[in-house]
Amino acid sequence: MTTANNLINSSKMLQMITERLDITPKTKAIKHIEMNPELIELILDLYNDDEDFPFEKMQRFSVEEILDYLQSTHQYYLSKKLPEIEQSLLHIFSKYGQSHQLLASLAIFFNIYKNKLVDHILLEEKQLFPYIRRMIIASKVKAVCAESLEIDMEFSIEKFISSHSPIEDELKEVSEIIKQYSDNKTTPLPYKVFLNQVELFELELRKHAIIEDHVLVPMVIELEKQTKHFSN
Numbered sequence: 001m002t003t004a005n006n007l008i009n010s011s012k013m014l015q016m017i018t019e020r021l022d023i024t025p026k027t028k029a030i031k032h033i034e035m036n037p038e039l040i041e042l043i044l045d046l047y048n049d050d051e052d053f054p055f056e057k058m059q060r061f062s063v064e065e066i067l068d069y070l071q072s073t074h075q076y077y078l079s080k081k082l083p084e085i086e087q088s089l090l091h092i093f094s095k096y097g098q099s100h101q102l103l104a105s106l107a108i109f110f111n112i113y114k115n116k117l118v119d120h121i122l123l124e125e126k127q128l129f130p131y132i133r134r135m136i137i138a139s140k141v142k143a144v145c146a147e148s149l150e151i152d153m154e155f156s157i158e159k160f161i162s163s164h165s166p167i168e169d170e171l172k173e174v175s176e177i178i179k180q181y182s183d184n185k186t187t188p189l190p191y192k193v194f195l196n197q198v199e200l201f202e203l204e205l206r207k208h209a210i211i212e213d214h215v216l217v218p219m220v221i222e223l224e225k226q227t228k229h230f231s232n
């Protein structure tokens with residue numbers, strides 16, 4: 001598997017991780033976040049190497065901190081990363097679309113993928129994250145108050161786990177296809193740039209999913225144990 005180090009050096013990686021914290025929030029619901037430097041450091045370690053990563057070290061941060069990070073990451077993907085990649089694709093298409101007919105299918109393929117990814121993110125933003133935020137409040141207030149928080153008792157982290165698809169795997173297929181286009185030495189630079197962007201984004205999504213599955217989910221399972229008894 002390609003490691004992050006093959007693609008970017010560590011100062012660039014740190015910049016990539018902190019860059020998402022500067023994204024201007026589109027809605028008031030997402031606050032501008034000041035991230036704990038220790039958490040940034042751990043995330044940097046995770047980007048360097050996710051094999052044998054000590055997930056328990058991340059458990060000492062609050063669910064809010066993890067949630068804020070994931071939410072700003074979603075924002076970063078939607079408002080920066082995806083538009084950047086699309087821009088590159090558009091550039092390639094306008095320059096080589098006539099001479100390389102197969103590029104049209106690549107553009108369609110990427111577009112289908114993009115829509116799936118946006119749906120994946122929006123589902124988490126609209127269902128999972130509000131559910132967790134209400135759970136956090138419920139865990140802090142009295143049972144009688146918690147009942148008025150309108151927690152969706154039909155939803156559970158169990159349901160989320162069973163439907164959480166590895167969306168990054170499909171992006172790997174996209175990058176495999178681009179590689180087929182750009183396999184020879186005469187590959188124009190824009191193809192290489194595009195391939196690099198897609199590979200980096202795949203790496204991004206993989207780390208993001210690791211934090212969701214191995215850090216956030218166990219935290220929410222604990223939170224549910226404390227709060228779900230309100231429904232009984």
Ligand SMILES: [Fe+2]
Nearest residue numbers: 121124208212
């Ligand atoms: Fe996500």
Ligand SMILES: [Fe+2]
Nearest residue numbers: 124164209212
């Ligand atoms: Fe996800």
